[in-house]
Amino acid sequence: MLGAVIARHTAHVARHATYTPARMPKRLPRARTLKGDPKIAYYDSGGGVAGEPAVMLLHGSTMRSEDWENVFPRLATRYRVVAYDARGHGRSGRAVSYELRAFASDAIRVLREIVKGDATLIGHSLGALCALACAADAPELVRGLVLEDPGVRYPGRWEPEKERPLREALAETGDPKAFLRAVGKIPLGSPGPRGERTYGEMRGFYAAERVVTYLKDLDPAFVEWRLATDDLSAGEVAGWIAGVRSPALVIAGETRLGSQLDDNGEWALKKAIKDLTVKRFPGTGHVIHGYRPEPFLEALEPFLRRVRAPEGATGP
Incomplete structure (x- = not known):
């Protein structure tokens, strides 16, 4: 009897444990490659507490997996965590x-061939739209969705200027110094934490x-x-949203600071997804996980606990 009580208490503590920085590596694990067209570079932490679903991270446009560091x-x-570089980004192959x-x-494809089981998907921007597609088209593989500032009214053609x-x-990629100067002039998608407007003004991450x-x-x-093409597949986003059956958490900033999720987009999500929670972060725009990782993680944890695998299940 005492042993059973101790076992239940131990399981409860494990389920509700918070992050342990002492065990936390500083970088992503070694990159691996999923063969195919295109090849996909991915990072897999392995491990994870038994009974917890895996977590898959999907980055936004022009970024790469290191954006989740x-x-x-x-x-x-x-958790077992898997991140991958989108086609044409990072170490993944270029595409037609x-x-x-x-x-x-x-x-x-990454869900089926690498994760090989259900997962909670955490996607930012473009990655959030891909997460919606997974939830609609492969619902058996999606335990929950975390959508960080999803542009549900996906823009067509980018503006040249x-x-x-x-x-x-x-x-300028062939000239490191010129490349660095040019990158420093690129405007941020939303103002930095101290009002920075370009990458050249930023410090840190x-x-x-x-x-x-x-x-x-x-x-x-x-x-x-993106400059030359009106992406007709953008019309599929509404269908993906309508097909979501898993719980979802939306994390977004303020539209005045660059958030892509306006009131109409939020309403569309609320109308279609029955189990939806929306959390707005005042003082942030399009990027929350990079500028404010601690509050971002604090918002994640209750949701991840809620969508955990059934007690007694084992991880991959």
């Missing part, structure tokens, strides 16, 4: 198509010296595609 190691103290549906198909600094930077590592492997054809 403030989040991945902490989540990995409890950069339609939204192609990005979404890659996400489902707005993206000119990015295009100029990508033309999004300093230009770090962002060059994000952009050095970005396929310029991805940017040109």
Whole structure:
């Protein structure tokens, strides 16, 4: 009897344990490659507490898996965490198509071939739309959704003048000094924590010296595609939202500071997804996990506990 009580108490403590920084690695694990067209670079922490679903991280446009370095190691103290570089980004292969549906198909492929089981998906921006696609098209693989500032009214063609600094930077990748200067001139998607407007003004996680590592492997054809193409697959987003059956948490900033989730977009999500929680972070715009990782993780944990696997299940 005493042994059973102790066992139940131990299981309860394990389920409700918080992150343990002492065990937290500083970087992502070694990159691995999922063969295919295109090849997909991914990072897999392995491990995880028995009975917890895996967590899959999906980054936004022009980023790469390193954009989750403030989040991945902490989540990995409890969960198996998988992140991957989107096609044309980071270490993943370049592609013929950069339609939204192609990005979404890659996400489902990683779920089926790498995670090989259900997971909670945490997606930012473009990654959030891919997470929605997974929930609609492969519901058996999605235990829960965390959508960070999803642009549910996915824009079609990018504006050439707005993206000119990015295009100029990508033309300088062969000259490290010129590349760094050009990256420093790229406007931020939303103001930094101290009102910074460009990567050159930033310090720390999004300093230009770090962002060059994000952009050095970005396929310029991805940017040109977005500048020249009205992505007809964007019309599928509403269908993906309507197909979500899993619990979902939306984390977003303020539209005046660059959040892509306006009132109409939030209403569309609330109308379609029955089990939905929306949390707005005052003083932030499009990026929350990078600027404010601690509050971001604090918002995640109750949701991750709620969608945990049934007691007694084992992880991969």
